[in-house]
Amino acid sequence: xxxxxxxxxxxxxxxxxxxxxxxxxxxxxxxxxxxxxxxxxxxxxxxxxxxxxxxxxxxxxxxxxxxxxxxxxxxxxxxxxxxxxxxxxxxxxxxxxxxxxxxxxxxxxxxxxxxxxxxxxxxxxxxxxxxxxxxxxxxxxxxxxxxxxxxxxxxxxxxxxxxxxxxxxxxxxxxxxxxxxxxxxxxxxxxxxxxxxxxxxxxxxxxxxxxxxxxxxxxxxxxxxxxxxxxxxxxxxxxxxxxxxxxxxxxxxxxxxxxxxxxxxxxxxxxxxxxxxxxxxxxxxxxxxxxxxxxxxxxxxxxxxxxx
Amino acid sequence: xxxxxxxxxxxxxxxxxxxxxxxxxxxxxxxxxxxxxxxxxxxxxxxxxxxxxxxxxx
Numbered sequence: 001x002x003x004x005x006x007x008x009x010x011x012x013x014x015x016x017x018x019x020x021x022x023x024x025x026x027x028x029x030x031x032x033x034x035x036x037x038x039x040x041x042x043x044x045x046x047x048x049x050x051x052x053x054x055x056x057x058x059x060x061x062x063x064x065x066x067x068x069x070x071x072x073x074x075x076x077x078x079x080x081x082x083x084x085x086x087x088x089x090x091x092x093x094x095x096x097x098x099x100x101x102x103x104x105x106x107x108x109x110x111x112x113x114x115x116x117x118x119x120x121x122x123x124x125x126x127x128x129x130x131x132x133x134x135x136x137x138x139x140x141x142x143x144x145x146x147x148x149x150x151x152x153x154x155x156x157x158x159x160x161x162x163x164x165x166x167x168x169x170x171x172x173x174x175x176x177x178x179x180x181x182x183x184x185x186x187x188x189x190x191x192x193x194x195x196x197x198x199x200x201x202x203x204x205x206x207x208x209x210x211x212x213x214x215x216x217x218x219x220x221x222x223x224x225x226x227x228x229x230x231x232x233x234x235x236x237x238x239x240x241x242x243x244x245x246x247x248x249x250x251x252x253x254x255x256x257x258x259x260x261x262x263x264x265x266x267x268x269x270x271x272x273x274x275x276x277x278x279x280x281x282x283x284x285x286x287x288x289x290x291x292x293x294x295x296x297x298x299x300x301x302x303x304x305x306x307x308x
Numbered sequence: 309x310x311x312x313x314x315x316x317x318x319x320x321x322x323x324x325x326x327x328x329x330x331x332x333x334x335x336x337x338x339x340x341x342x343x344x345x346x347x348x349x350x351x352x353x354x355x356x357x358x359x360x361x362x363x364x365x366x
Binding site: 016017018019022050052053056111117119212 | 322330331333334337345348349355356365
């Protein structure tokens with residue numbers, strides 16, 4: 001049998017997706033959180049940066065974060081197709097070919113790291129490269145399908161952007177930028193496990209050992225509460241550094257208390273629709289919490305500069 | 309002979325209008341991105357050199 005065919009019998013060849021499909025590969029919602037936290041890291045950092053260079057840094061961080069998303073979707077296309085939450089992504093829908101997504105993600109990764117390294121500074125570029133490598137090789141390829149601690153360790157990738165923003169201004173890493181990293185790092189497990197609790201069947205079906213699948217809902221509820229108890233005081237900690245002042249401290253303490261209260265609800269309500277509802281409430285609030293914590297640091301910095 | 313010619317013909321496909329439009333939009337997006345990258349590197353070089361851009365010691 002010949003591989004060659006006439007025009008009329010030609011098989012449908014992959015022709016590539018529309019621009020919006022490639023945009024969806026970048027996980028724009030995740031990207032927006034990275035941009036925001038990186039921006040706060042830049043504003044909070046001591047020193048000055050040219051606004052145009054700052055814009056380039058944010059753009060490179062955004063593109064790097066998006067490229068990680070595209071590479072993650074390329075690698076996880078098989079399980080994405082089976083999961084309700086992810087089956088509408090461009091690769092499972094057949095809108096973008098896996099090889100195209102791989103090329104797209106790789107080119108953007110390289111360009112974003114080079115741009116940040118050459119035009120801003122090498123520390124920021126190296127941190128962005130580390131973030132992308134960590135998300136793809138450590139989380140997506142190594143941990144995600146092997147251990148229930150996947151999200152705990154893999155969460156580091158999402159925690160790097162404020163540290164990169166800080167490094168873009170200062171050229172280095174300091175205790176303050178490590179604190180910003182730590183807030184997101186400790187926030188990630190309760191945030192993601194709240195989602196995993198009510199999406200448990202999805203992960204079970206595809207054999208991804210998320211904590212509710214591997215250790216059960218009860219253990220997950222306890223872990224959520226434990227991480228929340230660790231995270232609430234950590235959210236207040238910037239008030240004791242140059243990152244923010246006492247008003248922020250009170251604000252963060254209130255937010256942390258609400259987070260803990262929601263986490264306790266998840267721990268307390270074990271069965272039925274109320275349990276799912278509690279997990280959904282915690283998941284929704286966790287996004288708002290992170291936005292408000294970083295927003296609080298941003299406002300504190302701006303007010304401090306206006307008053308200075 | 310005709311059979312031989314048919315064997316060497318490449319497998320191709322006819323794009324419909326939507327696919328052609330998608331390809332055109334992708335090409336425009338790639339073109340704009342590359343042009344944007346050139347502008348970014350050009351302006352960033354001027355910004356980083358600052359006043360030294362006018363300092364030509366030759």
